[in-house]
Amino acid sequence: MASIAVRRHARRFAALPATVRRRFLVMVTPWLLACLIGFPVLWMEIASLTQAPQWRAREGLLEDSAEIVRRTLDGLLRDVAFLSDLAAQVPHDDVSPDSPFARLFLSFAKSSGAFEQVRWLDLDGNERLRVSMHQGMPEVVPPVNLQNNRSRPYFRETVALSPGSVYVSEFELNTEYGYVERPLEPILYVATPLYENGRPLGIVAIGYRASRLLDRLAALGHRQGMDIHLVNDAGYWLEGPTPRESWAWQLDRPEMALPHTNPGLWQALQDASAGRHSDASAHWVFRRLQFDSTVVADQASTINLVSRVGVSVVVHSSRAQAEAADWRWQLTLGGLMLLALLLAGRYGWQMVDTLADEDLQTRELQAANRALVEANTNLRNMQAELERAERLSSLGLMVAGVAHELNTPLGSASLSMSTMQQSLATLQERLASGLKRSDLDNFLQDTQAALDLARTAIQRAAGLLQRFKQVAVDRSTMERRHFDLAEAVLDSHPHLRRWDSSKGIGLRLDLAPGLMLDSYPGPLEQVVSNLVNNALIHAFRGREGGNITIRTASSGASHVVVHVADDGVGVDSRNLKRIFDPFYTTNRHGGGTGLGLHICSQMVTEVLGGTLRAQNLATSGSGMVFTLRLPRVAPRKP
DSSP states (O other): OHHHHHHHHHHHHHHSOHHHHHHHHHHHHHHHHIIIIIHHHHHHHHHHHHHHHHHHHHHHHHHHHHHHHHHHHHHHHHHHHHHHHHHTTSOOSOOSTTSHHHHHHHHHHHHHOOEEEEEEEOTTSBEEEEEEEETTEEEEOOGGGOOBOTTSHHHHHHTTSOTTOEEEOOOEEOEETTEEOSSOOEEEEEEEEEEETTEEEEEEEEEEETHHHHHHHHHHHHHTTOEEEEEETTSOBSSOSSGGGBTTTTTTOGGGSHHHHOHHHHHHHHHOSEEEEEOSSEEEEEEEOOOSGGGOSOTTSOOOEEEOOOEEEEEEEEHHHHHHTTHHHHHHHHHHHHHHHHHHHHHHHHHHHHHHHHHHHHHHHHHHHHHHHHHHHHHHHHHHHHHHHHHHHHHHHHHHHHHHHHHHHHHHHHHHHHHHHHHHHHHHHHHHHOOOHHHHHHHHHHHHHHHHHHHHHHHHHHHHHHHHHHHHHHHHSOOOEEEEHHHHHHHHSTTSSSOOOTTSEEEEEEEOTTOEEEEOHHHHHHHHHHHHHHIIIIITTTSSOEEEEEEEEEETTTEEEEEEEEOSOOOOHHHHTTTTSTTOOSOGGGTOOSOHHHHHHHIIIIISOOEEEEEESSSSSOOEEEEEEEESBOOOOO
16 A cells, blocks of 8 residues: 555656645755754764763773872872981891881881882892881891892882982882792882981882872772773783783783784874773773883972873773763664654655646636736735825925925025005005105015025024934045034934924933044934933833933033933843843844844944943942943044
8 A cells, every 4th residue: 555655746746847846845845954964963963962970980090090190199298208218217237127227117118008018228239128018017027038139129219319209110020130020920029229417328219019009090980980090101900900901011911912913002192191092892091101300299399200100091981881871862863863864754744745736727828827827917006105195295204204304495585575665555556656764764664575585494494404424424424524423313213303202202312513533424313323222122111101301511622422211121230231232122923133223333433432331320220321422523433
């Protein structure tokens, strides 16, 4: 049944005109692109977002591990320096178990519990005193078991150092008589020269039980579900992912070196001192630890540190573990992808039916459409006439506004002309009956007064026309000129000269006369208009009415101020500092773009050379005020 339905839809689609088939492809293509391109891109983006916290967790664990190693080394440096200072003050001729010198070493080893051995070696490398741990307690090694360690690196390099210097060996397994001790005991040697009154006495060396540090790192990683390892500069694991890989260079297993077992990770370690690496089975983050005098906690002391600790801390987590945490979002997104594909298929299926039905209806309606062409033409002609009438109506409104302004001066001029006409008729009658000097004087006096009145009226009408023209020019250009601030404010908004208070919003104007500016009136009028409109739209929302106040005043010899205030609802103090930010609006659902006040601010600062400030008049919704402070002479635009 399904195959029959598919073939039927295929036949219906093939029967459609080519233009309809192209329309179908245009409508379906966005769905296909969304499924074929959008979802894979979304998949990769979400994968990247989910992996970012995991990488941060690995790098945070790496930071903690490096800090533990640093603090451990710092403590060892302070311990060996402390022991050396004390040993230089205690008699060393007697090193028997009950001697003060031996008790010092025993007390030092017992207080820490972290040292496998504490030694004093003379200048020839002979062990003069060694305290070793036995069943958790320190004990003095009998003289018969003491050795000569002059061939050991920690002796050779330390004995040549100056007073106050400290030598730190590499991590290694403890050896006795040339053989690796069993069970394996990782150790780190820290040594310093021993001097008495400037005379060298050999070295003091402590063997730190490095398993304590390694166990602490392993426990830290285990708590976060990851593994922490150390790799030396030769590419061998100290404590590796497997027991066979651990300490391989001392256990004669060179094939377990990192260049052989994981060349990709080894190359990453060689390329950078810190970074990330991923392979087919795991994710790694690493950092090579630098040990120099900067690791010493007490920076006031001067320690010449000779370090052979060349290790990198490596944090490892398996890919399987990371992928197990991703299955939820992958399942969800996969379900959404499948649902989108089903919806796209359903949409295409219904679209074929719809287009086929539309094509049938189109063919049936073509004949009727031809009959309606003439009626449609007539309708368009009527529509054009209506549009022309509407434009004439708009033009009539504008002309009515101009006529209203010109009505008074033209009426005065007409009255003057009528008066002069009557005076002329009277003069003619007097000429016929006998003209007197007083009649001529009266005629001249009346005529002069009428002419003065007519001239004044005509000049006022010309001034009104010039102002209308200037307003239009100012709004359409960036022309700079001298102008009166009060006139510019009144010209800024079409309602300021004839305010309609019927909607409950009153207007108060307090415009100081005679404030002349050499500036750009167009941008200034635009700013004032925007502020007035802003108050009308936002200030009285939820209120029955209120008042808008516009005040101008002088601000010193070189500036003026314009205040546009209202007694409306004000602005929340949390939003006030963002009111001039671009695209910030509290009326997004009402069509606001958040650009009006930003444009005002830009005009005031960049064109007019002034400042625009907004503040609430009080803390409890009693309105706000915008203050423009403008220079009387605007800066010249380049």
